[in-house]
Amino acid sequence: MCGIVAATARREVSEILLEGLRRLEYRGYDSAGMALIDNERNLLLHKRQGKVAELEQAQQLEPKLGCIGIAHTRWATHGVPSAANAHPHLSGERVAVVHNGIIENHGLLREELQADGYEFFSGTDTEVVVHLLHRQLAGGDSLLQAMQATVQRLQGAYALAAVDTAHPDEVVATRAGSPLVVGVGIGENFLASDQLALRQVTDRFIYLEEGDMVQMSATSLRILDVSGAPVARDMKRLSAAAESTGLGDYEHYMLKEIYEQPRALAATVPAVGAHDIADDVFGSAAAAIFDQVQAIQIVACGTSYHAGMVARYWLEDLAGIPCAVEVASEFRYRKRVQHPGTLLVTVSQSGETADTLAALRDATDDEFIASLVIANVDHSSLVRESDLVFLTQAGAEIGVASTKAFTTQLVAFLMLTLVLGRRRRLSAQGAAELLAALHELPDCVEQVLLLDEAIEQMASQFILKHHALFLGRGIQYPIALEGALKLKEISYIHAEAYPAGELKHGPLALVDADMPVVAVAPGDELMEKLKSNIEEVRSRGAELYVFADRDAGFVDEPRVHVLQMPMCAEVLKPIVYTVALQLLAYHVAVQKGTDVDKPRNLAKSVTVE
Numbered sequence: 001m002c003g004i005v006a007a008t009a010r011r012e013v014s015e016i017l018l019e020g021l022r023r024l025e026y027r028g029y030d031s032a033g034m035a036l037i038d039n040e041r042n043l044l045l046h047k048r049q050g051k052v053a054e055l056e057q058a059q060q061l062e063p064k065l066g067c068i069g070i071a072h073t074r075w076a077t078h079g080v081p082s083a084a085n086a087h088p089h090l091s092g093e094r095v096a097v098v099h100n101g102i103i104e105n106h107g108l109l110r111e112e113l114q115a116d117g118y119e120f121f122s123g124t125d126t127e128v129v130v131h132l133l134h135r136q137l138a139g140g141d142s143l144l145q146a147m148q149a150t151v152q153r154l155q156g157a158y159a160l161a162a163v164d165t166a167h168p169d170e171v172v173a174t175r176a177g178s179p180l181v182v183g184v185g186i187g188e189n190f191l192a193s194d195q196l197a198l199r200q201v202t203d204r205f206i207y208l209e210e211g212d213m214v215q216m217s218a219t220s221l222r223i224l225d226v227s228g229a230p231v232a233r234d235m236k237r238l239s240a241a242a243e244s245t246g247l248g249d250y251e252h253y254m255l256k257e258i259y260e261q262p263r264a265l266a267a268t269v270p271a272v273g274a275h276d277i278a279d280d281v282f283g284s285a286a287a288a289i290f291d292q293v294q295a296i297q298i299v300a301c302g303t304s305y306h307a308g309m310v311a312r313y314w315l316e317d318l319a320g321i322p323c324a325v326e327v328a329s330e331f332r333y334r335k336r337v338q339h340p341g342t343l344l345v346t347v348s349q350s351g352e353t354a355d356t357l358a359a360l361r362d363a364t365d366d367e368f369i370a371s372l373v374i375a376n377v378d379h380s381s382l383v384r385e386s387d388l389v390f391l392t393q394a395g396a397e398i399g400v401a402s403t404k405a406f407t408t409q410l411v412a413f414l415m416l417t418l419v420l421g422r423r424r425r426l427s428a429q430g431a432a433e434l435l436a437a438l439h440e441l442p443d444c445v446e447q448v449l450l451l452d453e454a455i456e457q458m459a460s461q462f463i464l465k466h467h468a469l470f471l472g473r474g475i476q477y478p479i480a481l482e483g484a485l486k487l488k489e490i491s492y493i494h495a496e497a498y499p500a501g502e503l504k505h506g507p508l509a510l511v512d513a514d515m516p517v518v519a520v521a522p523g524d525e526l527m528e529k530l531k532s533n534i535e536e537v538r539s540r541g542a543e544l545y546v547f548a549d550r551d552a553g554f555v556d557e558p559r560v561h562v563l564q565m566p567m568c569a570e571v572l573k574p575i576v577y578t579v580a581l582q583l584l585a586y587h588v589a590v591q592k593g594t595d596v597d598k599p600r601n602l603a604k605s606v607t608v609e
Ligand code: G6P
Pocket: 301, 302, 303, 304, 347, 348, 349, 350, 351, 352, 353, 356, 400, 401, 402, 602, 603, 604, 605, 606
């Protein structure tokens, strides 16, 4: 999704801006641009549809240099992807703006500004912001005053950064609903929508709060809170190791991140005793809150939602706690009724997904006793706004299709199951078994990675297909959903997942020789029922790809291809089987030649509704 980078320094910053944009590419975008103010106070602009590489090429052919600038990668919402709609947007050749988010009242503002003589050159909602700023500046405001007056007129979500040739040393920026972080340098200051964009220039960051406004030059930094009062925000120093983002020897980030899972999973299990996990791994207030929990409501989007669906089985089965799971975009707009004593659990890799954040903000004290977030990014909005926090230790995830974030979220949920379960039906021995299984998990995942070549060969059977059906039962149903999501996201093959028992109620009509069927079939209590479902599709001529335990009794036969999975504890199977399905999707996409890490139309962090 859209990315912002800004810099004010005593050195030339165009390369810093471009490097920042390159580091944000993983978030998904369709055009890019940057504006600099040169030493003669000219506003210089490059905008290109397509990749940051196109912008770099434009810069090589016609260098635009300056010590202050703003830059952007755009993911189209209002107006098609094009150079004209790319940011920065300009007004009167003096002021430039970049924007993440959506200005909901842009239609009315556009009419008002047009009536005032402003001409519009793009189809974006953002352009109203730059003309509003210009009108204020023309009336004699400072850039800061102009921004303060402008945001009073805006409805919606935004992170904004602006430069003005009449104030050639400063960037003014603000956030409401979209993230923004200040990078503090030595004799220079930076801004970005994601700290990853600035790791090459600083390790010191200030995370802005909702409504904060920043006025920064190379040598000064002022932050004002929502009331306009100067405010001191904490500065965090991040360790270099926390976010190693190189590709290493891997061809794609997705593959690297699949292979990082044994390490990430091990790191996510806190150092614990043999029998229990301390409540405070979820925060210092956790014990008092967990004592009151009577029910759980999980809210998330995308892959994180699938983690919640898996968790529901564990929380109800092992911990004996009623649990509901819902996608955030539905949850937030529904009139809800909650059980007394319900804990709200949000799940998010980025901690910034707009719908999940809105769901948290919308939740009231009457509905929930407290909120817990499972997130992968420290200091993210969900982390800062939740009562309890569990940080997964996946490390930076760059591939748009989530892999290691998902499996580490499942580990977090197993630990939540353990601490809540110990207050209910989980015995000390049950807890000890769960912990022992968690410690075995990295090894089990290593064994799945050894199947990579076999899965790669299997993948070649999918590349000419247009559709695929994934089947699972019980706790493997959400894993089938996740396998189908991975395949459609990166290979563009239409893939659907069904609980196998629902086959006869519709999807069986689609099954023929052109429809590969993937069955997630560990040898569990539903095995025999799943076998019957598999026969139903086989007898319709489908080609079957069965991921099954070694002892589940499946063997290769005509039109049935079996991948024998390593043996592991029952509770680990959703995680272990997921890794195999990630590899399947990955290899299908590579063999089809799609852009694995940055699939078309998708974004890593969805910060607009
Ligand atoms: C986007 C990403 C998905 C992710 C979802 C939720 O759609 O492409 O990979 O699962 O957002 O993101 P979150 O950061 O909240 O987990």
